[in-house]
Every structure is written in C-alpha cells, then in structure tokens.
Amino acid sequence: MTRYNPKEIEPKWQRIWDETNVYTANLQSDKPKYIAMSMFNYPSGAGIHIGHAMNYTISDVKARFKRQQGYESYHPVGWDAFGLPAENYAIKAGVSPQESMATIIPGYHRQYKAMGWSNDWEKEIATHVPEYYKWTQWIFSQMYRNGLAYQDARMQWWCDKCQTVLANEQVIDGKCWRHDGPDDPMVEKKEVKQWFFKITEYADELLEAVEGLDWTESVKLAQKNWIGKKSGIEISYEIDNANQKCNVICFTTRPDTNFGATFIVLSPEHSLAEHLANGELAANEGSDTDAIKEYIRQATAKSEVERQQEGRKKTGVFTGLYAVNQLNQKRLPIYIADFVLAGFGTGAVVGVPGHDLRDFEFAQVFDLPIERVVIGKDGDTSAITKAEQVQEESGKMINSEFLNDLDIHDATKEIMNHLEAEGWGKKVVTYRMRDWSVSRQRYWGAPIPIVNCEKCGQVLVPDEGLPVLLPELEDFKPSGDGRSALARAKDWLAVDCPECGGKAERETDTLDTYICSSWYMYRYFDPHNQEKIFDSEIVKKWEPIDFYNGADHATAHLLYARFIARFFNKIGLISEPEPFKQFLFNGKVTAKDGTMFSKSKGNGVDPLEVIESGYGADALRTYLMFAAPLEMWARWDPQGVPGTYRFLNRLWNIIYAYTETEKGASTQEVEASLLAATHKMVKKVTRDIEENRYNTAIAAIMECLNELYKLKAKSFNKSETWQQALERIVASVAPFAPHIADELWLRLGHSSSVHRDTWPKWDEKYLVSDTVNIVVQVNGKVRANISVPTDADQSAVEAAAEADPKVQEYTQQKEVHKTIYIPQKLINFVVG
RNA sequence: GGGCGAGUGGCGGAAUUGGUAUACGCGACGGACUUAAAAUCCGUUGCCUGAAUAAGGCUUGAGGGUUCGAGUCCCUCCUCGCCCACCA
Numbered sequence: 001m002t003r004y005n006p007k008e009i010e011p012k013w014q015r016i017w018d019e020t021n022v023y024t025a026n027l028q029s030d031k032p033k034y035i036a037m038s039m040f041n042y043p044s045g046a047g048i049h050i051g052h053a054m055n056y057t058i059s060d061v062k063a064r065f066k067r068q069q070g071y072e073s074y075h076p077v078g079w080d081a082f083g084l085p086a087e088n089y090a091i092k093a094g095v096s097p098q099e100s101m102a103t104i105i106p107g108y109h110r111q112y113k114a115m116g117w118s119n120d121w122e123k124e125i126a127t128h129v130p131e132y133y134k135w136t137q138w139i140f141s142q143m144y145r146n147g148l149a150y151q152d153a154r155m156q157w158w159c160d161k162c163q164t165v166l167a168n169e170q171v172i173d174g175k176c177w178r179h180d181g182p183d184d185p186m187v188e189k190k191e192v193k194q195w196f197f198k199i200t201e202y203a204d205e206l207l208e209a210v211e212g213l214d215w216t217e218s219v220k221l222a223q224k225n226w227i228g229k230k231s232g233i234e235i236s237y238e239i240d241n242a243n244q245k246c247n248v249i250c251f252t253t254r255p256d257t258n259f260g261a262t263f264i265v266l267s268p269e270h271s272l273a274e275h276l277a278n279g280e281l282a283a284n285e286g287s288d289t290d291a292i293k294e295y296i297r298q299a300t301a302k303s304e305v306e307r308q309q310e311g312r313k314k315t316g317v318f319t320g321l322y323a324v325n326q327l328n329q330k331r332l333p334i335y336i337a338d339f340v341l342a343g344f345g346t347g348a349v350v351g352v353p354g355h356d357l358r359d360f361e362f363a364q365v366f367d368l369p370i371e372r373v374v375i376g377k378d379g380d381t382s383a384i385t386k387a388e389q390v391q392e393e394s395g396k397m398i399n400s401e402f403l404n405d406l407d408i409h410d411a412t413k414e415i416m417n418h419l420e421a422e423g424w425g426k427k428v429v430t431y432r433m434r435d436w437s438v439s440r441q442r443y444w445g446a447p448i449p450i451v452n453c454e455k456c457g458q459v460l461v462p463d464e465g466l467p468v469l470l471p472e473l474e475d476f477k478p479s480g481d482g483r484s485a486l487a488r489a490k491d492w493l494a495v496d497c498p499e500c501g502g503k504a505e506r507e508t509d510t511l512d513t514y515i516c517s518s519w520y521m522y523r524y525f526d527p528h529n530q531e532k533i534f535d536s537e538i539v540k541k542w543e544p545i546d547f548y549n550g551a552d553h554a555t556a557h558l559l560y561a562r563f564i565a566r567f568f569n570k571i572g573l574i575s576e577p578e579p580f581k582q583f584l585f586n587g588k589v590t591a592k593d594g595t596m597f598s599k600s601k602g603n604g605v606d607p608l609e610v611i612e613s614g615y616g617a618d619a620l621r622t623y624l625m626f627a628a629p630l631e632m633w634a635r636w637d638p639q640g641v642p643g644t645y646r647f648l649n650r651l652w653n654i655i656y657a658y659t660e661t662e663k664g665a666s667t668q669e670v671e672a673s674l675l676a677a678t679h680k681m682v683k684k685v686t687r688d689i690e691e692n693r694y695n696t697a698i699a700a701i702m703e704c705l706n707e708l709y710k711l712k713a714k715s716f717n718k719s720e721t722w723q724q725a726l727e728r729i730v731a732s733v734a735p736f737a738p739h740i741a742d743e744l745w746l747r748l749g750h751s752s753s754v755h756r757d758t759w760p761k762w763d764e765k766y767l768v769s770d771t772v773n774i775v776v777q778v779n780g781k782v783r784a785n786i787s788v789p790t791d792a793d794q795s796a797v798e799a800a801a802e803a804d805p806k807v808q809e810y811t812q813q814k815e816v817h818k819t820i821y822i823p824q825k826l827i828n829f830v831v832g
Numbered sequence: 833g834g835g836c837g838a839g840u841g842g843c844g845g846a847a848u849u850g851g852u853a854u855a856c857g858c859g860a861c862g863g864a865c866u867u868a869a870a871a872u873c874c875g876u877u878g879c880c881u882g883a884a885u886a887a888g889g890c891u892u893g894a895g896g897g898u899u900c901g902a903g904u905c906c907c908u909c910c911u912c913g914c915c916c917a918c919c920a
Contacts, residue, residue: 218836218915225835225916232920252920265920312918344919351920357833358918432919554915626857627844633913637844639858647857649872696846699856706856775852780901782852820900826851830900 004652006616006645010739014113022753023067023118025074027525033542034071036062039550039557040078040520043104045089048111050589050597050624050636053607055551057621058586058630058694060117062547064735065689067118068759074542076524077112077119079105081128083513087444091477097444098472101128111608116617116738118755123527127516132523133446134467135533136516139564140438141449142571144460148198149438151458158190158482192482195439195448195509199563203227203431206562209578216585216631222554228432233416234346235425237264237323237332241284248272248323248334251345251430254355255419256411260373261325262363263351264334265316268299269342276319276336283320291317292336299338314339314362325350326424337362345430436560438512443476443485445510453497453504462498468506483508518560521545521579522568536573544576549584549630558583584692587633589624597636605636618737619645625694625736647702648740651733654708655726655744657716664717671721672766677707678728679766685732686762694736701732723748728760776801777828778810794821801827 017023038059041052063075081101090097105126112119125132143149199206207227210220232253239246248264266273275281277293295317316337323332332350339358340349353363354372363370419425439448447468449461461468471492479487486492486508497504519533525542526534558580565579589605591597597604611617622644628634666674681704688697708725716722727748734741734754745754768790774797776784784804788797798819801807807829814831821827 221836222915228916228919230919250920254920314918339918341919349920356920358920361918430919623857629845632838632845635844637858640844643857646872653872695844696856699846702856773852777851777901780851780899785852818900820851822851826901828851828900 002656004649004740006611006618006739007614009743010114010116010611010616010618013739013742014116016742017118017753018113018121020753021122022755023075023120024122025072025120027072027074027538027542029072031070031072033074034063034066034546035074035076035524035542036060036066036547037076037521037524037545038548039553040080040517041108042080042083042085043101043108044085045093045100045104047107048115048607050605050607051551053115053620054589054624054634055549055586056112056115056117057624058549058584059547060115061621061625061689061694061735062692064118064738064755065759066546067756068731068734068754070757070759074120074524075118076123076125076521077117077121078125078520078524079108079127080513080517080520081105081126082133082445082510082516084440084442084444087442087476090444096472096476097128101126114608114611114617116621118738123524125520125523125527127513127520128444130467130469131528131530133470133516135523136446136511136519137449137461137466137468138463138533139515139519140511141460141463141466143197143567144450146567146571148201148567149195150198151193151195153191153193154437158192160185190482194437196435197438197563199436199560200431200433202563202566203229203433205566205577206559209562213578213583214581215583219554219558219583219585223559226433226555226559228430230430230432231427232345232430233419233425233427235350235419237325237350239321239323239334240331241320241322243282243284246272246281248348249346250348250350251428252350254352254412255415255425257352257355257373258325258327258350258415260352260354260371261330261332261350262353262369262371263359263366264323264332265337265340265349265351265359265362266319266334267340267342267347268296268336268338270336270340270347272334272348273319273336276321283322285320287320288317292319295336299336302338312339314358314365316362316366318366326422327419333368335362335366343434344432433559436512436514436563438515439509440512441478441482441484441509443470443473443478443510445513446470446516447486448507448509448511450507451495451497451504452507453500453502455502456497456499456504459497459499459504465498470510479508484510486510514556514560515564517557518564519568521548521561522574533573539573540575543574544579544581547582547584548580549586551586551588554585584630586630587628589634589636592635592637610641615641615645616739618648618740622648622698622733622736626698627695629695630692644698647705648733648737650709651705651729652740652744654705654712655730655747657712658718658722658726659747661717663719665719666715666717666721670711670715672769673711674708674721674725675766676769677704677711678725678760679762680704682728682732682760683762683767686759689735698736701729704729704732730754731758731760734758772824774801774824775826776804776807777826778807779830780828783807783810790824794823797821797827801829 036059038055041048060075063073067073079101086097086101090100093100109121127133127136140149207224207229210223213220230253232251233255234249234251235255235258236247236249239248248266250264252258272281273292273296276287277289277296279289281287282289295315299315314337316335316339319334319336321334323334324330325332335351339362340347349359351359351362351368353360353368353370360370362368416425416427420427447470449466449468451459451461453459471486471489473485473489475488476485479485481487486506493505493508495504495506496502522534522539522543525538526532529535561579565574566577568574569577589597591603595603607620610620619641623640624634626644627637627640681700684700685697688694688700708729727745730741730744730748731754734745738755741754745758770790771787772790774786774788775782776786784801784806786797786800786804788800792800798821802811811829811831816829816831818830819827820830
C-alpha cells in the first residue's frame with residue numbers, strides 16, 4: 001500500500017491544475033456565478049506568513065465549495081503593489097521599486113501555488129503596472145469632472161531640518177522625531193496643498209446602507225462610528241461688551257443642559273481668538289492681548305497628539321469678553337482653551353460644568369460656577385456623578401433645578417425646537433468623517449493626472465493622455481521640499497499645457513494607494529481591457545462580490561471601496577451600489593502565548609516550512625480552518641498540524657484499504673449506518689461552510705471518518721454503498737484539503753477532478769432511524785436513557801420510561817405531579 | 833471614559849428555538865507492533881468520594897432570579913480582549 005506523502009502528491013496536483021486550468025473562471029458561463037476573495041496582498045518581500053495562509057484559505061475554501069456545487073466560481077488574485085512600505089523596501093535593497101516588484105511577485109506565485117489556492121492566474125492584476133494605474137488615474141479624472149475632487153491648503157507639520165512634512169505621530173514634544181535634541185528647532189505648521197475626494201458628500205448614504213449589509217457586526221459598527229453622524233444645534237450667543245458687534249456660535253448635542261451654561265470656550269484656532277490676538281477685537285474694559293497671544297502660540301505649538309491627551313490638566317486664558325445666554329439672560333465669560341478642537345463643530349463650545357466632565361475640570365481650574373439642571377429619568381452620565389462627588393468633597397453648592405419630567409431625549413428635542421423658533425439657533429448635522437486626502441508626496445504611486453499651466457492654471461490631463469507614466473528614476477527618495485522625487489525628474493516634469501499648448505508642469509503628488517485598492521475587485525472581471533476601465537456588461541453580470549474577507553481595514557479601505565462603488569453606480573458603470581455582499585472580518589493568528597507574531601521576536605511561523613517539513617499544505621490548511629471559529633483569533637499550536645495530518649492519513653488509509661479489498665456486500669445494518677453517517681455529515685458540512693463555520697464542518701468530517709472505521713471493522717468490501725460513502729467523504733474534505741482529495745478521487749476510479757460539480761447532496765430519509773433515544777429525567781435530573789420506536793406516542797414513551805428500574809428508584813412512593821414530554825428528545829417526571 | 837465582544841476540562845474549542853454540557857482535535861496515561869525509538873493502530877481521559885468500567889455528588893467567571901429544566905433568558909458584579917476617544 002502506498003503511504004500518504006504530501007511532498008509527492010501536492011506538487012503533482014498543483015502541476016496538473018495549472019495544465020488543465022481547473023480554476024480558470026469562464027466569465028461568460030451560463031452557470032450561476034460566485035466570486036469569493038480575500039483582501040489582496042501587499043507584496044513586501046518577506047513572503048507569505050501564517051496570517052496570509054489563514055486569510056486566503058478562508059476564501060479559497062468558499063470558492064472551492066461553490067465550484068463543487070456547480071457554480072462558475074471565481075477566486076481572483078492580485079497585488080496591491082504601490083505604497084510606502086514597498087518604496088522603503090526598495091530603498092533599503094538598493095533597487096528601484098519596479099525591479100523589486102519584478103522579483104518579489106514571482107516568488108509569491110510559487111508560494112500561493114504551494115498553498116493549493118485555486119486562483120485564476122489568467123486574470124491576475126497588479127496595481128503598479130501602467131495597464132492598471134491608467135484607470136486609477138481615470139477615476140481621479142472622473143472625480144474631478146464630477147466635482148468630487150478638489151485641492152485645498154491644509155496646515156501640516158514641517159521640520160526645517162528634514163525639509164519635509166511630518167505626520168502628527170512624528171511630532172514629539174513639539175520637535176521632529178529625528179531632531180529632538182536641545183538645540184533642534186521646534187516644528188512649525190506650514191500650509192500644504194493637498195488633493196481631496198469629497199467622500200463627505202456620500203456620508204449619509206454610506207451610513208444608511210450599512211444596516212442592510214451581510215457583514216461582521218463589529219465592522220458595520222466601526223463604519224457607523226467612523227462616519228460619526230450627530231444631530232445637534234448651533235447656538236448663537238451675542239457678545240455684549242466688545243468694541244464691535246459680534247457673536248459666537250457654539251455646537252452642542254445637549255441643548256437641554258444649556259440652562260446650566262456658565263462659560264464659553266473657544267479653540268485657539270477660532271477666528272475670534274485670532275482677532276483678539278491681533279488686537280482687532282477687544283473687550284470694552286480691555287483684553288490682555290499679550291496673554292492671549294502667548295497662550296495661542298503655546299497651544300498651537302503643541303502636537304495634536306499631545307493636546308488631545310485625556311486627563312491632562314486644563315489650561316486656558318480669559319478673553320475679557322462676555323456673551324449672553326438668551327435662555328436665562330445669564331452672562332457667560334469667554335475663554336480660549338486648547339482642549340477645544342478646531343476641527344469639530346464650530347470650534348467653540350458652551351461650558352456646562354454640571355453635566356460635562358471636561359467642562360467641570362475647566363471650571364475647577366478657573367473657579368467658575370457649577371450648576372446642575374437636568375436629571376434624567378434613568379439617572380445620568382458618569383461625568384455628572386463624578387462631578388457631584390468632587391463637588392461634595394470640595395463643599396460647593398449644587399444648584400439642582402429640574403427642567404421637567406421628560407427624559408433627556410425629549411427634553412433635547414423640545415429645547416432645540418424652542419431655540420430654533422426663537423431664532424437663537426440652527427439645527428445641524430455633523431460628521432466625524434472628513435474628506436479623503438488622496439495626495440501623497442512620495443514617488444511610488446500613480447501620478448495625479450493634473451498639469452499646472454502658467455496661463456490656464458490647473459488642467460486635467462485629457463483621457464487620451466492617460467496613463468501619466470511614472471518615470472523610472474535613479475533616486476526616488478523624497479525631494480526634501482515637501483514634494484516627491486518626481487519634482488527632480490525635470491524631463492518628465494516639463495509638459496505642454498493640454499489646453500493652450502504653453503509651458504506647464506506636471507503635478508508631483510501621487511495618489512494614495514487606498515484608491516488603487518478601492519476598485520480592484522471590478523478590474524478582476526476585465527483585467528486587460530485597454531479601452532475602458534472594465535466592460536460594464538460583464539461586471540453587471542458578476543457584481544457584487546459574493547464573499548469577501550480580511551483581518552484588517554475595518555474602516556478606511558472598506559469605506560473607500562463602498563464610496564467608489566457608489567460613485568461608479570452614479571456614473572452608470574455598475575448597477576449595484578454596494579461592492580461586497582458578504583464580508584467576514586476574520587481573526588488573526590497569534591503565537592502560542594497570545595502575542596502577535598513579529599520579526600523582531602523571531603517567533604514567526606513560515607507556512608512554507610510547515611509544508612516542506614512533510615505535513616503538506618492540506619494538513620496546514622485544514623488545521624488553520626479547524627483551530628477556531630473564523631472570526632476568532634487563533635493561537636498557533638505546533639501540535640495542531642500533526643493532528644490534521646493524522647486525520648488525512650486515516651482518510652488515505654481507509655481508501656487504499658478499500659481499493660485493495662474484495663468485492664462483496666455488507667450487512668443491511670452496516671449499509672444503513674454508512675448511509676446515515678455520510679448523509680448526516682454532508683448535511684452538516686454543507687450548512688456549516690455556507691454559514692462560515694468551517695471548524696465544525698471539519699469536526700463533522702472527522703467524526704464521520706471515525707464512524708466509518710467502526711463500520712469497517714464490521715463489514716468492509718467493494719460495494720456500491722462503501723464506494724458512495726467514501727466518495728462523499730472525499731468530496732466533502734476537498735475544499736479544505738484539495739490535493740489529497742483529487743488523489744483519492746482518482747483512486748476511487750474517477751477520471752476528472754473532484755473540484756468541479758461533485759458536491760454531494762443529502763437525503764433526509766437516511767437520517768431518520770427506526771428507534772430514537774429518549775432522555776428520562778426525574779425532577780430535571782437525568783436518570784435513564786431509553787430507546788423507543790421513532791413513531792411511539794407519549795403514552796408509550798411514558799410507559800417505557802416508568803418501566804425503567806432506575807427511574808422507578810426515584811419515582812416509587814412518590815406522586816408524579818407533572819410530566820413534561822418533548823417528542824424525540826426527553827421526558828421529565830416532576831415528583832414531590 | 834464610551835462602544836462592542838468573550839469568560840466552558842490540562843489546552844484549542846462543541847452545544848439548533850431553553851431539553852443528555854464538555855462534540856471534534858491536541859496533550860496525557862495504558863496497551864499492541866518493534867531489539868529500541870519514531871510512525872501507526874487499539875483503549876482510557878471534566879472534577880470529587882470510591883478498590884471499582886458499582887454507586888453517588890459536583891461542574892460552563894462570581895452571586896441572585898425566572899423555569900419541570902439555564903452554558904443559553906433576566907438582574908447585580910468581576911476579569912480579559914478589541915475598536916474609538918478631551919468629538920462638546
């Protein structure tokens with residue numbers, strides 16, 4: 001008998017699959033379509049790790065399952081090749097990113113094939129090739145033409161020594177992360193022009209459509225939170241002691257607490273703060289302009305990371321100004337403080353220290369009055385409780401005055417209506433989400449198809465001019481002036497204006513790689529189209545993506561992809577506004593101790609090593625899918641793969657034993673058991689894969705195999721029943737362990753692959769047996785187990801149960817008050 | 833601080849609408865085969881009392897409640913994980 005040797009059969013089948021194109025999807029097929037995919041790979045040079053093995057096996061199992069069920073199943077493959085890590089890797093390796101991709105990607109091909117993933121290689125895509133990024137640029141052009149792309153100057157951190165912009169995270173204690181010595185300068189804020197996509201215009205529809213998605217709940221929630229829609233009101237407060245007539249507008253979601261307002265706080269970036277600092281605006285009694293100036297200088301010099309640290313002691317400066325609260329005619333002193341963020345609401349808040357912890361802390365520092373006005377029916381927020389506690393400790397009076405008996409929600413609405421009716425406020429809706437910044441000052445990305453003409457200004461590159469090719473450079477490090485390396489590519493930079501033909505210069509920013517990855521799923525359906533982004537007819541046949549999974553990008557990528565899909569839908573390219581019908585946010589794989597695998601710790605597990613050590617891809621795949629539910633984080637257990645290897649080995653052995661046994665017939669009892677065991681298994685596996693419960697699907701196959709071994713001991717021979725039982729189990733294991741499945745399928749006498757149109761069906765009639773097991777309880781405790789005919793009625797079951805000696809032990813001399821009978825399951829005597 | 837999720841054997845984890853808790857796998861132990869080991873195969877394996885494969889009791893983070901019956905439903909609390917966070 002030949003032994004199970006994955007090292008031999010796996011490469012063999014991988015070769016056969018390649019040669020026979022089993023996994024090539026016919027996009028024109030009349031079969032029902034199915035597309036399952038995982039978020040595509042970012043080729044970094046390190047090769048695939050165990051997390052990739054997990055992700056891609058999940059969608060591969062799904063795609064294989066559907067292919068076996070008779071669907072035209074498509075499992076695409078592609079590379080998210082642009083971006084900073086690839087650029088940095090190339091810089092380190094001393095080659096161009098183009099060259100490094102040309103060597104890295106073929107390496108990934110070998111690894112993907114070694115994992116046995118059923119990718120359609122004919123339709124492979126990569127985002128860094130001109131054939132692809134031409135259309136990434138085209139999307140930018142379409143956004144521009146539809147008024148959804150615009151350029152705007154925003155304040156950015158700037159390090160004079162580096163001559164480059166810094167991200168917030170790179171600013172430490174007001175200094176550059178690379179230049180934080182005592183003699184180094186503080187970083188400055190500098191205005192930098194950036195391109196944006198108006199995703200905020202789609203905020204409402206993106207939010208509303210979340211509810212209807214068949215997505216992992218936590219991701220749906222993250223999407224909602226990210227969009228962060230809030231209804232509130234902007235209340236206008238007139239300033240009554242300024243040298244000019246003016247007012248301040250504050251945003252609040254809780255105007256019902258406004259009776260307790262005791263002050264107003266402006267962010268240091270607020271326009272009134274600016275006017276106070278330059279002396280244009282002052283209180284009639286005089287404002288301390290120097291103090292205001294100094295405070296603003298200090299506040300704006302702090303990094304946002306630093307400013308937004310919770311629990312930091314509140315600071316601020318009084319402006320000398322007072323505003324009037326029209327609800328109760330109280331005068332509110334106005335302060336400037338850095339805990340108020342410029343980017344949210346109006347950049348000014350009304351201080352209600354009785355109902356807001358931050359306001360309370362501020363009031364403590366400046367000794368401002370604290371008033372409580374609303375007590376909700378179901379208590380109030382912890383902020384108030386804490387405020388109260390501190391007040392009691394400090395012995396201050398609480399002015400507790402009930403607004404009314406309404407709950408907070410109703411009170412809020414009523415006050416909003418009142419304020420709006422009086423003309424003191426305006427109801428507004430705010431979003432946490434901002435427009436999508438799509439320009440990057442780096443080399444390795446798709447150039448933005450814009451030309452800056454001396455005469456015409458900003459001009460879009462006409463579609464005939466696409467793609468704007470990314471020039472190959474010797475040196476692709478940033479240019480140091482805040483622009484990408486492209487600023488040094490003089491030949492490339494100089495261009496004739498598409499409108500007037502005059503002297504012009506290309507845009508040197510490149511597009512954010514999130515754009516590349518926000519539309520790739522559609523390119524999979526028409527990867528080599530030179531004329532169009534894709535053929536809408538094919539896409540309309542294949543959209544939406546039936547199954548999508550990944551362990552990252554719960555917000556940004558998925559939100560951007562939804563935005564782009566909605567945009568495509570509006571311009572008539574596709575007919576479904578949502579790109580992903582089902583999304584599974586799967587867990588990651590961690591080290592045995594629960595910590596993340598990391599290169600620095602050197603605790604990584606290389607899937608290729610596991611395969612080559614002799615266990616093979618099938619055992620690895622099966623283990624990964626078996627270890628835990630897909631949405632849970634799994635811990636890597638070195639003993640796990642040997643376990644699934646043993647299981648596959650047992651499957652191998654029973655089939656080899658079968659093909660070497662004599663022809664014959666089994667007993668009726670064994671035949672019935674074979675049918676029952678395999679049909680039951682097929683039913684469970686079919687449902688479990690359908691519902692993404694791969695771990696229990698595999699357990700069911702293992703259980704079935706154990707059962708077959710028991711039956712084998714009773715009666716084993718070449719017969720129709722055994723043949724079918726073994727075919728069923730091989731077909732069921734095929735999505736998880738495709739190589740051994742094809743090998744054993746062949747061994748069972750088939751000439752074509754197990755991977756197409758072989759999924760077994762189950763028949764309920766084999767699942768019902770003549771007798772059924774009934775649990776007998778006395779007062780809820782299990783006392784016996786009886787076997788009764790399946791069609792026995794209650795009185796028959798009761799009689800059989802009462803006849804059981806064990807049951808009698810507990811019921812004799814006692815009165816049965818009640819009998820609970822659950823057909824086919826349980827009978828419970830309540831005695832007393 | 834807010835939101836979400838999870839606590840079940842030595843370990844990863846099962847458990848349809850409330851109905852035999854611990855499926856399946858790992859590990860451990862015993863046995864077969866072998867000169868020996870590995871591999872493979874067979875058996876045992878929640879905990880406690882017990883000589884026991886007799887019998888009984890206990891058990892799903894803690895405590896209460898509803899019910900004939902609770903891992904599952906309700907209340908209170910504890911622990912851990914993830915995401916968001918000075919967002920007014």
